Amino acid sequence: MPLLTIATFLPILAGLALMALPDRSTRTAHAVSIAATGAVFLITLAIWARGIVAGDFAQVEEIAWIPAIGAAYRLGVDGLSLPLVLLTSLLFFLSALYSARIGERAASYVVLMLMLETASLGTFMALDGLLFYVFFEVSLVGMYFMIAGWGYEERQRAALMFFLYTLLGSLPLLLAIIGLYLGSGTFDMRVWVEGTALGGLPAMLALIAMLVTFAVKIPAFPVHTWLPAAHVQAPTAGSVILAGVMLKFGTYGLVRFAYQMTPEAFAQAGQVILAFGVVSALYGAFAALAQSDLKKMIAYTSVNHMGYVVMGVAVAALATEPRIRTIALDGATLQMVSHGLVTGALFFLVGMLQDRAHTRGIGDFGGLLGRVPWLGWAFILSAFASLGLPGLAHFPAEFQIFLATLNGMPWGLIAILAIVITAALYLRAIAGVFLGEMNDKWAEMPDLDQREKLVILPLLVLTVLIGVAPGWLIDMIHTTMTGLGN
Amino acid sequence: MEMGRDLALLAPELTLAAAAMLMIVAEMFRAARLVLAIGLAGLAAATILTLPMLSVDATVFGGTYRIDLISGWAKLILLPGTALSLLLVRAEIAGRPREGSVQSLVVLVTLGALMLSGAGDMMVVVIGVVMTGLGSFALVAWPRDDAATEAAMKYLVFGAVTGSVMIYGLTFWFGGTGSTLFSELGQLQGQTLVTIAGLIAIIVGLGYKGSLVPFHFWAPDAYQGAPVSIAAYLSVITKAAAFFAFAQVLRDLPRDGGWPLALAVIAAATMTYGYLAALVQTNLVRLIAYSSVAQSGYFLMGVVALGASGFAVPGILVFAAAYVAMNLGAFAVVLLAGRDLGDLEGFGRTRPWLGAAMVVFLLSLTGIPPLFGFVGKFYLLSAAVEAGYLWLAIIGVLNSVLALGVYLRLMVPMYRTSSTEHPSEVGAVLTQGTVVVTVLATLLIGLAAGILPGP
DSSP states (O other): OOHHHHHHHHHHHHHHHHHHOSOOOHHHHHHHHHHHHHHHHHHHHHHHHHOOOTTSOEEEEEEEEEGGGTEEEEEEEOTTHHHHHHHHHHHHHHHHHHHTTOOTTHHHHHHHHHHHHHHHHHHHHBOBHHHHHHHHHHHHHHHHHHHHHHOOTTHHHHHHHHHHHHHHHHHHHHHHHHHHHHHHSSOBHHHHTTSOSOOHHHHHHHHHHHHHHHHHHTTOTTSOTHHHHHHHHSOHHHHHHIIIIIHHHHHHHIIIIIIHHSHHHHHHTHHHHHHHHHHHHHHHHHHHHTOOBHHHHHHHHHHHHHHHHHHHHHHHHHOOSHHHHHHHHHHHHHHHHHHHHHHHHHHHHHHHHHHHHSOOBGGGOOOHHHHOHHHHHHHHHHHHHHTTOTTSTHHHHHHHHHHHHHHHOGGGGGGGHHHHHHHHHHHHHHHHHHSSSOOGGGTTOOOOOHHHHHHHHHHHHHHHHHHHOTHHHHHHHHHHHHHHHO | OHHHHHHHHTHHHHHHHHHHHHHHHHHHTTOHHHHHHHHHHHHHHHHHHHGGGTTOOEEETTTTEEESHHHHHHHHHHHHHHHHHHHHHHHHHTTSTTHHHHHHHHHHHHHHHHHHHTBOBHHHHHHHHHHHHHHHHHHHHTTOSHHHHHHHHHHHHHHHHHHHHHHHHHHHHHHHHSSSBGGGGGGGTTOHHHHHHHHHHHHHHHHHHTTOTTSOTHHHHHHHHSOHHHHHHIIIIIHHHHHHHHHHHHTTSOGGGSHHHHHHHHHHHHHHHHHHHHHTOOBHHHHHHHHHHHHHHHHHHHHHTTTTOTTHHHHHHHHHHHHHHHHHHHHHHHHHHOSBGGGGTTHHHHSHHHHHHHHHHHHHHHTOTTSHHHHHHHHHHHHHHHTTOHHHHHHHHHHHHHHHHHHHHHHHHHTSOOOOOOOOOTTHHHHHHHHHHHHHHHHHTTTTGGGSOOO
């Protein structure tokens, strides 16, 4: 059974079916959304059960598309993409559950969400350069309409900024893809990842083009400015998908395209890339410290966490010892998953808080822990995970990245300073919102209901599970990364 | 014997010519419906007759007219495009005086466009330019009001001047090669001045047809003065034909004459100027007119790469097919929504399906995958990169962002809440049918790009 194809296109087909239904009420729309995303989640579990292989892509599905130029419909997974595929299907399922309260033009909202899921899964699983680009761009369009249609006050401006910024960012990738094609005569990414399609100056130009694209998407300093605006204005589920899934397009592309397809150029530029990673990590932490809006604060911590991923990949390219390279790549990939889970949870929780209070300012709250213990403890646990506390999801990832940095490029360790800053800002946020004097305005605030608990619990469980026993996930990542590190 | 073979190869053109004559006869009896029926039947028959000839690579009448990949696909693109245009014309001006004359003229202009697309000889290009030109002037002047008359007058004067320049310049090529056949242009190797003189002639003559900067001034006025359906028709059919003619002429010209660089500069100027000008328009027809100017710049990227990249000819053909579908579709929506940018306020909310179709057209014009326009642009960009014009490809890519800015000016107001009424108009069924056909083409053909010509 072509499970990869089914998982990729089931959402959009469900969306089309919904559009064709005579009854497009809010209820039906959300039922279709939950059923489709739930089914896709189960299918991706089946894909996981089928397993991956070392040194190659597994479960490849291939159909000719434009034979004249060697473009084909090709899907496959490996230890880099499969964890992200699982993360994607889980977050979309939880977002569908969470979004069931949205009443405004629910059918259109659901169709967009489902289109986004197809685009996201396709981006991670595509093994054809042209197909990858198609999915990559479709996700932009979907997210634009999501922010513009269901966002908050300043949504039009934020959506426009997001669209222009990321479209401008993604077009250099198109040129790089053309270059890789002209250098190899095919769009097959399995050929490209051998790293021999381009060499010398063309490889460096292609690398620069790809770095521009992925730096905008990740986002790395100084092209991160679209992120806070987009996050603050996006609807909650949009923020979760944007941070949890779509930022990973950037880091995934950094490894799959930049690191794998132009390895020599990447190693030459390694120091510069590492510097961008370190600066992003520090800048994200400091900028987050300066925020009083919870959502904006979490958005900036994404810049910080993604900075660590960039560091890990850069160290992998710079280090000479295969063991160190593998550790760095393991850590970077695990960091992508951890960030998706933890930041996804944080955005959900802030969304739930905003649903109740219609404000997100840290100063507007106080002493909520007694009033809403579920919400409070869930936030505290996720915040501790986000600041890298041992035993929670970010720790094993960041530990491996820093370990490799210490062995490969010790100067990069100044980024550890960012962990201290992050700890400070989260403690300040927890103290401001959940501890201290209770603000009487919120005396009637209800705690999480069943549905909201259902959304949050899986993320918390996984956060702890990855923190305590990350082996099941790292082993899968490691299967592929040993090959990439050599 | 020879003559018989030639005529057999010309079956689509002859069918169309016969249909045009019959349409004029029917118009004499003021039978507008019959005129339309004959036109559609002729176009359909010519399209079907073209299908078995796609793999033919031949010339007729002593090499002056080519039956090849370009002219074959040109027919497959231009004939259905003309049929859709006839439906739009019917939808817009049904029952008005001289409706049948407009329909007949449209088919005659398409015949001229086919001449351009298959031109193997300087004189055929001249005939093609004149045929498309004369018919178009009359079509633009049809409403008989001041705006239309002024627009047609500008168009005519511009056309007359550029046409004369072209004929004058082509005499240099004739002097240099001793022949009017393009296939002899290889002899110009080394004769730089002569090459340049003829080239300027071609750029002026065809650049005017294809509305390249700086020969584009007539286009926004003509589109605005003419009925919307005629603007739609002129913006796709005669323009695409101009680029098919470019491909026919320049593919035999030695690349060392420096013409690729000159055309690359024009291409960059055309796309940038077109989108910048479109950014400040408030009249919807003018906005799309300037966006069409910008699209010409993308066409020209393929022309620049002729002879240096296998993507050049497929790029021009695929982009032309996409452009005909998406631009006709966008104009069809304008026909239903109204000519002013303000008329789009809330259009997507009151008419959700048409609004969604318009979004598809505009995203395709921007070049967002997997829509048809992306495939065309992708081929053209690949052609430019392979021909060594990376800078042109980069400008093309940057202009896509400008394009998004232009098209978002249409999309954003469509989904605002507003009190603007969007009543269904007379002839809406035909227009909506056109929208359905073009939106399906824009959505689906890009996914099935394997059926299109490739490198």
